Amino acid sequence: MSLHTALKSMxxxxxxxxxxxxAELPLGQLMRLSLFQVSVGMASVMLLGTLNxxxxxxxxxxxxxxxxxxxxxxxxxxxxxxxxxxxxxxRSAIGWKRIPYLWFGSLWQFGGLAIMPMxxxxxxxxxxxxxxxxxxxxxxxxxxxxGLGMHMTxxxxxxxxxxxxxxxxxxxxxxxLYVMFLIGMGLSAVLIGTLxxxxxxxRLVQVVQGAAVITLVLNVVALWKQERMxxxxxxxxxxxxxxxxxxxxxxxxxxxxxxxLLVVFLGTLAFNMQDxxxxxxxxxxLDLSVSxxxxxxxxxxAGALIGFGLAARWLKAATQPMRMAxxxxxxxxxxxxxxxxxxxxxxxxxxxxxxxxxxxxxxxFAVATLTAAMTLNTTGTAGxxxxxxxxxxxxxxxxxxxxxxxxxxxxxxxHAALGGTLGPALNSxxxxxxxxxxxxxxxxxxTLIALGPLVRARAMGPDPAEPxxxxxxxx
Numbered sequence: 001m002s003l004h005t006a007l008k009s010m011x012x013x014x015x016x017x018x019x020x021x022x023a024e025l026p027l028g029q030l031m032r033l034s035l036f037q038v039s040v041g042m043a044s045v046m047l048l049g050t051l052n053x054x055x056x057x058x059x060x061x062x063x064x065x066x067x068x069x070x071x072x073x074x075x076x077x078x079x080x081x082x083x084x085x086x087x088x089x090x091r092s093a094i095g096w097k098r099i100p101y102l103w104f105g106s107l108w109q110f111g112g113l114a115i116m117p118m119x120x121x122x123x124x125x126x127x128x129x130x131x132x133x134x135x136x137x138x139x140x141x142x143x144x145x146x147g148l149g150m151h152m153t154x155x156x157x158x159x160x161x162x163x164x165x166x167x168x169x170x171x172x173x174x175x176x177l178y179v180m181f182l183i184g185m186g187l188s189a190v191l192i193g194t195l196x197x198x199x200x201x202x203r204l205v206q207v208v209q210g211a212a213v214i215t216l217v218l219n220v221v222a223l224w225k226q227e228r229m230x231x232x233x234x235x236x237x238x239x240x241x242x243x244x245x246x247x248x249x250x251x252x253x254x255x256x257x258x259x260x261l262l263v264v265f266l267g268t269l270a271f272n273m274q275d276x277x278x279x280x281x282x283x284x285x286l287d288l289s290v291s292x293x294x295x296x297x298x299x300x301x302a303g304a305l306i307g308f309g310l311a312a313r314w315l316k317a318a319t320q321p322m323r324m325a326x327x328x329x330x331x332x333x334x335x336x337x338x339x340x341x342x343x344x345x346x347x348x349x350x351x352x353x354x355x356x357x358x359x360x361x362x363x364x365f366a367v368a369t370l371t372a373a374m375t376l377n378t379t380g381t382a383g384x385x386x387x388x389x390x391x392x393x394x395x396x397x398x399x400x401x402x403x404x405x406x407x408x409x410x411x412x413x414x415h416a417a418l419g420g421t422l423g424p425a426l427n428s429x430x431x432x433x434x435x436x437x438x439x440x441x442x443x444x445x446x447t448l449i450a451l452g453p454l455v456r457a458r459a460m461g462p463d464p465a466e467p468x469x470x471x472x473x474x475x
Contacts, residue, residue, distance in 0.1 A: 036153055039215040046192070059120065064407050067276050077151060080151050083151065083152050098157070103223060105150070110212050110213075110215050179305070262450055267365050328368060344430075372454070417431035
């Protein structure tokens with residue numbers, strides 16, 4: 001064996017995504033394309049991590065208003081399925097399908113982040129002119145544009161990657177993109193937390209608008225020359241297109257597909273009610289700094305990546321994905337218990353361990369359901385973009401509802417507790433947070449019940465004889 005062959009063989013064994021490369025999608029283009037996931041991960045950290053803490057603790061905005069603002073981007077998530085379907089069937093003169101959606105999604109994401117800090121400062125009461133509702137409208141518009149841009153960018157980008165990959169490398173390519181999303185979240189959480197260590201209004205504007213510029217740069221580099229031009233005639237462009245209702249009916253004709261989407265919805269609802277509360281809980285109850293609570297997102301991402309590693313080991317042993325999802329739920333139960341007890345014990349270590357466990361359990365649950373989702377029926381008029389959008393729509397819609405419910409419940413319960421309605425034993429600002437975490441534990445048990453019928457005696461994983469690594473997971 002020559003030295004070149006030996007080095008190549010060693011590379012394929014040691015690098016988790018080396019086998020995602022193909023003639024259709026070489027390494028350079030694959031790594032460039034993955035940059036759009038970094039920008040989406042960065043925006044997710046801003047919306048679900050840093051900004052909700054800043055609005056509640058530093059800017060003094062009511063938690064229910066913050067919950068509404070953060071819920072806006074994910075409440076438009078049902079449109080992900082429609083966006084995916086439209087990118088499947090879009091017809092242009094030069095033949096592009098995914099690039100237009102990726103480009104306009106990038107513009108909306110940039111625009112939302114660009115105007116967001118000004119809207120938040122006005123929302124907090126820092127206003128000398130204009131109508132009283134300007135802050136609410138400006139902040140809501142910023143969150144709407146950012147959320148819609150994220151959904152469009154991610155759905156079209158994943159579909160483009162799946163189009164360009166070969167049949168053998170497609171699951172590995174899409175898996176790489178999801179891991180890049182987690183890496184983007186982790187790195188952005190550390191960087192943003194460091195930049196906001198000495199918080200001020202000016203620093204907030206600089207950080208958020210800087211993220212807007214980085215978003216546009218990353219996404220332009222990602223989409224550059226990624227889709228080949230295939231000119232279409234006027235007759236081809238004007239031909240009747242498939243209807244979304246028909247494609248959706250083809251996708252959900254299998255009962256298992258419908259139940260899987262229900263499990264994804266319930267599980268996401270259970271794991272995500274804490275999204276708007278975890279960082280304020282650390283700041284208000286445990287007196288942690290902005291930079292310390294922002295690191296929670298990095299811990300969550302690290303937990304999710306470790307969940308990938310556990311899933312790789314279990315799938316190699318022919319473990320059924322739905323059983324892995326159940327294990328993720330059980331890990332989540334322990335993690336929420338740790339977060340609950342961190343308050344009365346005033347233990348920052350227990351709190352961070354709980355946040356890590358939430359990422360581990362939620363990541364394992366997501367990997368398992370995504371692995372099962374790859375088997376969804378996409379025959380007939382249902383295309384790849386619709387299938388990817390359906391999973392994202394179920395997950396993000398549940399996330400939006402859970403975020404609003406978590407913030408609203410925290411405000412209502414804390415108001416009653418601090419007012420003495422619930423008695424002296426519960427007269428604490430931790431009561432509302434703890435109640436929400438207990439509700440999430442109940443929802444995790446409900447998810448286990450809904451998941452039961454999907455468990456099969458036959459393993460859905462790959463052949464145990466085949467080598468399996470982190471690269472084998474789809475998203």
